[in-house]
Amino acid sequence: MRNDIVYTKEMFEKAPQELRDSEKIKRPNIKYWADVWRRLKQNKLAMTGLVLLIILTIMSIVGPQISGYKYYEQNLKKINVKPNKEHWFGTDELGRDLFSRTWLGTRYSLIIGILAALIDFGIGVLYGGIAGMASPKVDSIMMRIAEVIYSIPYMLVVVLLSVVFSEAGAGTSMFVLILAMTITGWVPMANLVRGQVLQLRESEYSLASESIGASKGWILRKHIVPNTLGPILVNLTLTIPVAIFSEATLGFLGLGLQPPKPSLGTLANDGLAVMPIGLFYQILIPAVLISILMFSFNVLGDGLRDALDPRLRK
Numbered sequence: 001m002r003n004d005i006v007y008t009k010e011m012f013e014k015a016p017q018e019l020r021d022s023e024k025i026k027r028p029n030i031k032y033w034a035d036v037w038r039r040l041k042q043n044k045l046a047m048t049g050l051v052l053l054i055i056l057t058i059m060s061i062v063g064p065q066i067s068g069y070k071y072y073e074q075n076l077k078k079i080n081v082k083p084n085k086e087h088w089f090g091t092d093e094l095g096r097d098l099f100s101r102t103w104l105g106t107r108y109s110l111i112i113g114i115l116a117a118l119i120d121f122g123i124g125v126l127y128g129g130i131a132g133m134a135s136p137k138v139d140s141i142m143m144r145i146a147e148v149i150y151s152i153p154y155m156l157v158v159v160l161l162s163v164v165f166s167e168a169g170a171g172t173s174m175f176v177l178i179l180a181m182t183i184t185g186w187v188p189m190a191n192l193v194r195g196q197v198l199q200l201r202e203s204e205y206s207l208a209s210e211s212i213g214a215s216k217g218w219i220l221r222k223h224i225v226p227n228t229l230g231p232i233l234v235n236l237t238l239t240i241p242v243a244i245f246s247e248a249t250l251g252f253l254g255l256g257l258q259p260p261k262p263s264l265g266t267l268a269n270d271g272l273a274v275m276p277i278g279l280f281y282q283i284l285i286p287a288v289l290i291s292i293l294m295f296s297f298n299v300l301g302d303g304l305r306d307a308l309d310p311r312l313r314k
Helices: 017-021 032-042 044-066 098-133 136-150 154-167 174-185 187-200 204-211 216-227 229-252 264-277 281-308
Strands: none
Touching: 032 044, 032 281, 044 098, 044 281, 098 136, 098 174, 098 187, 098 216, 098 229, 098 264, 098 281, 136 174, 136 187, 154 174, 154 229, 174 187, 174 229, 187 216, 187 229, 204 216, 216 229, 229 264, 229 281, 264 281
8 A cells, every 4th residue: 555645636526416415314313103103193084083082081081070060969850951051961860960971981981991901902912922932732722722712702701790790799890891801802912912923933033032042031022022012002002992882882781880880881871761752962972972982093093003014104
């Protein structure tokens, strides 16, 4: 290498502007979850669902206190009063204010739906992760057990639990409803997680970790579960409206919360009884709220699925 060369400005040529611009970073470096939120915000339908859920959640918390009436407070002089300035949603067959009862029922329906979905999430991720990481024989046994459990109709479970707790004097409580829905409801989540684990356990980073002595539990916790978080979150978001609708169905059939506690399903059931005499508002209001909840969670889940899909990243 020669050291006696003297470099001058004339020996260099200025690069054209297009070559200099080619070195610029075309896209700023954005973290994964920040990019997910950015893409989710671009989905107007999903954001509409999110805003509706926030509004309904806030109203379920503060709504029962706005009217100034207790949800169990009866006034036999104001039976089946139509919506007016004093009772914004009217009153029921016992003279109870439907505004406070409706928003309290929304709160109970949200609590039951979200708790049931979270329990399904916890059990499903744990069971499906273990089945996917276990040997083929253990995996086969675990999934056959899951299939047997899933074949049991949850309605039968609810009826049996309701009878058992009624005999014990407890009746159908929130705990009974959540327990009945989660006894069989965790199996779809377990199947999803198991499928993802079976796919990712053969990936390069999982095999590399196993080759240096990492345990299966460590690989599952550090590599596989974080990489399956996208489909799991989407499934969780779509499980919540199913649980809410299941609770509403049980309440409509008379298997929901025991009076005087309301839920949207029990309110719809009460409204059905007075619909023949023209009091349509008593069934219309809870039915509309159930529809809005179902719509909001479903469009939010669809938007979250699109936002988490790396193939749609721009």
